[in-house]
Amino acid sequence: xxxxxxxxVGMCVGAAVxxxxxxxxxxxxxxxxxxxxxxxxxGPTSWQxxxxxxxxxxxxxxxEWWSLAAGLALAVWGASVLPVVAGxxxxxxxxxxxxxxxxxxxxxxxxxAVIALCAALAGEVRxxxxxxxxxxxxxxxxxxxxxxxxxxLAAARFGGDVPEALASAARQPGAEGLLGLAAxxxxxxDQGAGLAAGLDRLEEALRTERDQRLDLRAxxxxxxxxxxxxxxxxxxxxxxxxxxxxxxxxxxxxxxxxFGCLLVGGVLEGAGLWWALRIVRGAEGAx
Numbered sequence: 409x410x411x412x413x414x415x416x417v418g419m420c421v422g423a424a425v426x427x428x429x430x431x432x433x434x435x436x437x438x439x440x441x442x443x444x445x446x447x448x449x450x451g452p453t454s455w456q457x458x459x460x461x462x463x464x465x466x467x468x469x470x471x472e473w474w475s476l477a478a479g480l481a482l483a484v485w486g487a488s489v490l491p492v493v494a495g496x497x498x499x500x501x502x503x504x505x506x507x508x509x510x511x512x513x514x515x516x517x518x519x520x521a522v523i524a525l526c527a528a529l530a531g532e533v534r535x536x537x538x539x540x541x542x543x544x545x546x547x548x549x550x551x552x553x554x555x556x557x558x559x560x561l562a563a564a565r566f567g568g569d570v571p572e573a574l575a576s577a578a579r580q581p582g583a584e585g586l587l588g589l590a591a592x593x594x595x596x597x598d599q600g601a602g603l604a605a606g607l608d609r610l611e612e613a614l615r616t617e618r619d620q621r622l623d624l625r626a627x628x629x630x631x632x633x634x635x636x637x638x639x640x641x642x643x644x645x646x647x648x649x650x651x652x653x654x655x656x657x658x659x660x661x662x663x664x665x666x667f668g669c670l671l672v673g674g675v676l677e678g679a680g681l682w683w684a685l686r687i688v689r690g691a692e693g694a695x
Contacts, residue, residue: 472502488661494674515582516618518554522585523614525552529589530607539596539603540564554580570597585614621692628688635684639677 479495556577
C-alpha cells in the first residue's frame with residue numbers, strides 16, 4: 409500500500425472518528441472496549457472545552473470591549489485608523505447599555521424576592537407565628553429585604569418602627585412592593601386587621617403587575633429585534649460587496665465621497681436606532 413493509500417485511509421479513519429463524536433469520544437470508546445465493560449469516567453469533550461474557554465473569555469471581556477476589538481480588526485483590514493476611533497467611541501455607549509441591562513435585571517430579581525417575601529410571611533402568619541417572628545423567618549428564607557435586611561430585622565426583633573424601616577427599604581430599585589407591605593403591617597398592628605389576608609392581596613397585585621410587564625416586554629421584543637436587524641443591514645451590505653469582488657471598505661475609508669457617505673450613513677443609522685429604541689422604552693415606561 410503506497411503513501412497515498414495510507415493517507416486516504418488515515419483521513420477516512422479521522423473523519424469517521426470525528427463523525428462519531430470527536431477524538432475524545434473515540435478515546436473513551438477505546439477505554440470502554442479495553443476496560444472489559446468497566447466504568448470509565450467521561451471527561452469533557454473538545455467542544456465542551458472550547459465552549460468553556462469562550463465563556464471564560466467572555467466573562468473577562470465585557471461586551472463594550474468587543475467594539476474596540478472589532479475596530480482594530482477593521483483597521484487592519486481597511487488599512488485605516490478610523491475604525492479604531494469608531495470602536496473606541498462605542499465603548500462608553502455599550503458600557504452604558506450593559507449597566508442599564510444589569511440594573512434592570514437586578515430590579516427584577518429584587519421584585520421577585522419581594523413577592524416571595526410576601527408569600528412566605530403570609531404562610532408564617534397563618535402557621536400561628538407572631539408578625540415580628542414571622543418576618544424574621546420569612547426574610548431569611550426569601551432575602552426580599554435586600555441590603556436593608558439588617559435594620560428591618562432589628563426593628564422587628566427589638567420592637568422598633570417596622571413600617572418605617574420597610575418604607576426605607578422600599579427605596580431600593582425594584583423593592584417598591586415593600587411600601588405595600590409596610591401599609592399592611594401598619595393596618596394589622598394598629599387596627600387589628602388580618603395581616604395574612606392583606607399580604608395575599610398584595611402578593612396577587614405584585615404578581616399581576618410583574619406578569620403585565622413581562623407580557624409587554626414579550627410583545628415589544630419583535631420591534632426591538634427589527635430595529636437591531638435593520639441596524640445590521642449596512643454590515644451585510646459591506647460583506648456582500650466584498651463577496652462580489654468590490655472593495656467597499658477601501659472606498660468608504662480612503663475616498664472623499666466614500667467618507668462622506670460613511671459619515672452621513674453613520675449619523676442616520678445611529679439616529680434611527682436611537683429613535684426606535686426610544687419608542688420601545690417609552691412604551692415600557694408608560695406601562
